[in-house]
Amino acid sequence: MGGLLFASAVGVTPTPSFFQELAAMVLPTLGHQIMAYAAFGLYVLLIVGGGLAAALARTLVRALMGLVVTFLGVAGMYLLMASPFLAFMQLLIYIGAICVLIFFAIMLVRNTASGEEMHLPGLGQAAFAGLSAVGVLAVFGPVIVLNAGALMKDALPTETPLAELGEGLLNYYVMPFELISVILLVAMAGGAFLAYERRFKAQDEVTKP
Template sequence: MLTLAYVVLIGHLALILCGGFITILAKSLVRALTGLIMTLFGVAGLYFLMAAPFIGLMQILIYVGAVSVLIFFAIMLTQASSTGEEGQKKRRGKVKYAVMASLAPAIFLGLAVIRTAPPGNLTPQETSVKFLGRFLLGPYALPFELISLVLFVAMAGAVLLGFEKRIPQAGLETED
């Protein structure tokens, strides 16, 4: 049974890493978004593996559903194009910096976990949704509501950017 858990963990980690590489290396923004969605599904799978089904479902609903659709609308409304040949050369030069920037937190966090490793006999306990709801909406009601405000502002900004490019700026010429 423990071997199966390790296989599932490695599968989710592979899904996260593959999605991350697709996101970074994709030439198209829509393909990069597909890689991001793949990564977010892998993270949701890790939540399910940690016996936190409510958080896993919220990961899927909020990030995979709402945020991904928001990013997709922003891409479509702004009509962002993929980079040309010059952008590809600059991008290749920055890959080493991206790898170093992504490995640095992993190394520091890995060392912190190794130094202060918790006892191995701890087992995760399932938390009821009722308790979790009271916990989130009690002292954390304001941050919970601010998240929805941030999503709304991001969507309004995407729509505004989309309309600015399409509406001609007639009549706004100034005389010198």
């Protein structure tokens, strides 16, 4: 505290390492852990709440908003695992691109007000859905709880430098990296083809007779 006052009095901008030292002094390891678990709980809350809204909301736009909240929670999880680049990519790709795409889909198929989603699913459908969820939880939950403790590494995860990620993209993963660009190109071309071809056909049919 005295150091902080001193720094502000002299006008020296404190470096980040200074704040880190201060945090290390003020917050013992237990405090860090409690904060980490609190953040984890918040993110789990975001994931579960948003996920339930996305899976069960009767309006598709609300479901999409739930999906955005879920994505935010997962981005927070990536931050907790010391991978800020992934969190950034999560925000950029999922929230920035995919959610906008889904919103386009909702608008294009005009299914918000009068749509099928307003009806509740049938009893058999709902039962099957619940059964599958419970089954997955019952099968994988015990496996995770029983085995994860032994597999866990002792040290805290550290942030991977971005240069290492780039190197991995160009060395170990060079083939998938090239293939995914092909896949994106094919998906884009296929999407354009599918969306345009029917329209030209429809125009032909209109003009023919």
